[in-house]
Amino acid sequence: MNEIVHISRAFFEEVVQSILETELPEVAQVAACGVFGYGSECFGMDDEVSRDHHFGLRIDVLLPDEVHRSASSTVIETVGTQLPSSFRGYDLREGHVAGAGLAPESLEAFLTRTIGLTRGPETNVEWLKMPEEDIVHVTNGEVWYDPSGTFTGIRDTLSYYPDPVWLRRISHWCRYLSGMGVYALNRALIRKNYQYASITFARSIKWAIEIAFMLNRQYFPYDKWLDAYFRRLPTLADQMVPLVDEAVQLDSSWQRKLEILETLSDILDARMVEMGIIAAHPPFVGNETSGYRLLEHAYADIVQNLPDDVRNVVPQWDQVYLEEFHTEYVNGIMIEDWDRLLNLTPV
Known part of the structure; x- marks a missing residue:
């Protein structure tokens, strides 16, 4: 795994983990933290080209949906107010962490936009309905912290096809x-x-x-x-x-x-x-x-x-769940902000 993942892990273990466990112990007990999902760094493929957007220290945090809805803003505020301005040369006001120190997300929402389920697959048909190139967004990267074992268990289930x-x-x-x-x-x-x-x-x-x-x-x-x-x-x-x-x-x-x-x-x-x-x-x-x-x-x-x-079940071969999510995301963002994410500059 590349340098940014190693430094992100150190940032979590040396700074963020103690804040979560001390200030928000009930949230910490159900959180899964690491670097996984979308992005070159999750595959160890990060390079100079991929660093033109969404690059920096990264802590992905998955929470049960009800906890995410009730506590994610508190998590961001609690952790964000106790952060240093930088960590090992990386500005904590940029990139994925963007001043918050981490990026909390609903576990169920993450799974829905990748494999189209809110849990691991339980039948062969459910397995066949998952896009293969999106299964790896659940199984890639590293999970450093998962006290409940929920996300780790799903990753284990998805280790490979029956x-x-x-x-x-x-x-x-x-x-x-x-x-x-x-x-x-x-x-x-x-x-x-x-x-x-x-x-x-x-x-x-x-x-x-x-x-x-x-x-x-x-x-x-x-x-x-x-x-x-x-x-x-x-x-x-x-x-x-x-x-x-x-x-x-x-x-x-x-x-x-x-x-x-x-x-x-x-x-x-x-x-x-x-x-x-x-x-x-x-x-x-x-x-x-x-x-x-x-x-x-x-x-x-x-x-x-x-x-x-x-x-008679035709295997899923396109990223339909990601595209459903992406359409909703783009629909909810100002087009000027979208252009900035695309690195498009008006002339």
Whole structure:
């Protein structure tokens, strides 16, 4: 984890924790504190580029909804009035803490905008309705303080998918990569539809990488962090990274891009056979107009062996809960303040 997280933890343990426990012990007993959720620093990916907004010392605090509604303003006032002006060179009047020392939020609201629930999932269907790239906003970062264990328990529950959910997601991503990727790209190139070819090629690379995460039993992150974490995968990265790097080069021909997607399909298929996810099968060849739809064979093999409660549930693949929250947030802010957050300067 990067420097700002280490210093934020020291700030909490040396300054804020004692204030909470002394002045607001009942709140402290139900609080979960750390750095987690949204932002590059929660993934250890903070750099100079990401520091142009919302950067600084950070203490995320989750409280039960009723406690948050009744006590959050008291928490901010009590802690804020006892803070030094800076801590280890960081101004405490800027960034996430913005004079308050911490950023309290309702636990239920945080979970709703990430996984769409107010608790951990209890059924396979609930698991399948959660966007994968938002599960990691619950499980990422660090939790330093959680006396009740509530948030830590939810993070533990979300450590990874139950097998039926895992297999259902793999199957559908195989469908995406093969049917909406390799097949679609092949036909786009036959028709010289390079706009659609560009769209489906980019999506196919993303889907191939995301399947690699699934086969490593690791959640994939939001798109902008996908490449960095992809390169760290224990398996498949060594085979796939050189191919992906070649495929995305502008001077790689369209035919070569298609060939690479077919090779990636072979690599992923072989790994699924090796893991026992699908049965061993003879080699296949595609045809001129349909291309090489290998992973749709895997899709059918997995789907036909899934339990009834997950087979017909299409996995969630977009950040719908975050976007619902974001729409409400933007609707409630002055547009001039929004422009400042966007670093837009009128001229």
